[in-house]
Amino acid sequence: MLLAGDIGGTKTLLGLYAPGSDPRQPVAQAEFQSGNYPGLEEMVREFLQQTNQTATYGCFDVAGPVIGGQAHLTNLPWSLSEESLGRDLGLKRVVLLNDLKAIAYAVPHLQAAEFHTINPGRPAPPPSAIAVIAPGTGLGEAYLVWSETGYVACSSEGGHADFGPADEMQAELWRHVSKKYGHVSYERVCSGEGLPNIYDFLRDTHYAPEPPEFAAKLSAVQDRTPLIMQAAMDDPAANPLCTATLQVFVAILGAEAGNLALKVLGTGGVYLAGGIPKRVLPHLADGRFMQAFIDKGRFADLLKDIPVHAIVSRVALLGAVLYGFDHLGLA
Numbered sequence: 001m002l003l004a005g006d007i008g009g010t011k012t013l014l015g016l017y018a019p020g021s022d023p024r025q026p027v028a029q030a031e032f033q034s035g036n037y038p039g040l041e042e043m044v045r046e047f048l049q050q051t052n053q054t055a056t057y058g059c060f061d062v063a064g065p066v067i068g069g070q071a072h073l074t075n076l077p078w079s080l081s082e083e084s085l086g087r088d089l090g091l092k093r094v095v096l097l098n099d100l101k102a103i104a105y106a107v108p109h110l111q112a113a114e115f116h117t118i119n120p121g122r123p124a125p126p127p128s129a130i131a132v133i134a135p136g137t138g139l140g141e142a143y144l145v146w147s148e149t150g151y152v153a154c155s156s157e158g159g160h161a162d163f164g165p166a167d168e169m170q171a172e173l174w175r176h177v178s179k180k181y182g183h184v185s186y187e188r189v190c191s192g193e194g195l196p197n198i199y200d201f202l203r204d205t206h207y208a209p210e211p212p213e214f215a216a217k218l219s220a221v222q223d224r225t226p227l228i229m230q231a232a233m234d235d236p237a238a239n240p241l242c243t244a245t246l247q248v249f250v251a252i253l254g255a256e257a258g259n260l261a262l263k264v265l266g267t268g269g270v271y272l273a274g275g276i277p278k279r280v281l282p283h284l285a286d287g288r289f290m291q292a293f294i295d296k297g298r299f300a301d302l303l304k305d306i307p308v309h310a311i312v313s314r315v316a317l318l319g320a321v322l323y324g325f326d327h328l329g330l331a
Contacts, residue, residue, distance in 0.1 A: 003057065020325070261293075
């Protein structure tokens with residue numbers, strides 16, 4: 001049995017799969033709050049006990065770089081290694097991969113219901129590269145390149161590259177966030193952790209008033225991002241500060257998605273993944289995202305033809321299962 005997991009900074013999804021089975025049909029599956037556990041081992045033991053199952057192999061995607069079979073998660077105080085996980089959990093072999101690499105691994109296998117098209121474009125056939133960008137708790141990036149046997153998924157830490165403001169407001173945002181963090185990466189302004197930074201900047205520069213009752217709600221929660229997004233989606237007219245926050249976020253996401261498309265020449269398509277895009281689809285489709293995406297001077301025409309899709313299902317676990325089947329000899 002393959003034990004597969006999508007380990008995020010906020011939530012972790014675990015599943016058990018019979019070798020060679022449908023990777024979308026687990027024997028058992030459960031979701032856990034990552035921060036409630038000191039490590040993955042404790043979570044896995046609880047899952048196996050709950051399901052009364054056993055596993056022989058493990059494949060886990062993690063929100064952070066995987067180097068030499070080891071991973072230090074970016075937004076979770078866990079350190080993992082393939083060797084220690086295998087030993088501590090009694091598994092014959094464990095493989096770790098970056099979560100965006102897992103999503104990229106799943107992209108060639110996506111079904112029509114698993115993504116929503118923002119820009120149909122004109123997709124170039126293989127060997128054209130494909131780009132993946134995923135704002136969730138953090139900002140992940142990956143890409144696929146063509147080989148003789150099909151697409152190869154490649155991980156990246158591009159979300160931590162320097163944020164490049166596209167206009168004067170974004171330049172002021174950079175200055176504001178720089179005072180707090182020093183280095184301003186795209187993740188600081190284009191992720192679940194980044195949205196409150198935009199909100200604070202717009203509030204502190206008096207872009208729009210903050211209703212006292214909403215300020216009280218924000219002060220009562222640890223994670224402000226869901227409240228800000230929900231207010232912008234449910235009643236934008238009554239929440240101009242939240243609405244402006246989401247609009248700035250979408251413009252920055254569009255610009256960085258266009259940057260990634262240029263860097264890997266992703267004429268095969270750009271896929272938006274992570275937890276945020278599927279929740280804000282109307283804002284991605286209103287033109288603001290694509291305007292920022294193609295605003296690349298002489299390369300605007302090239303970017304207009306690149307298809308852009310938002311992944312609307314949680315496919316990182318699918319990628320981890322497929323990767324485990326392929327790399328552990330279980331297909």
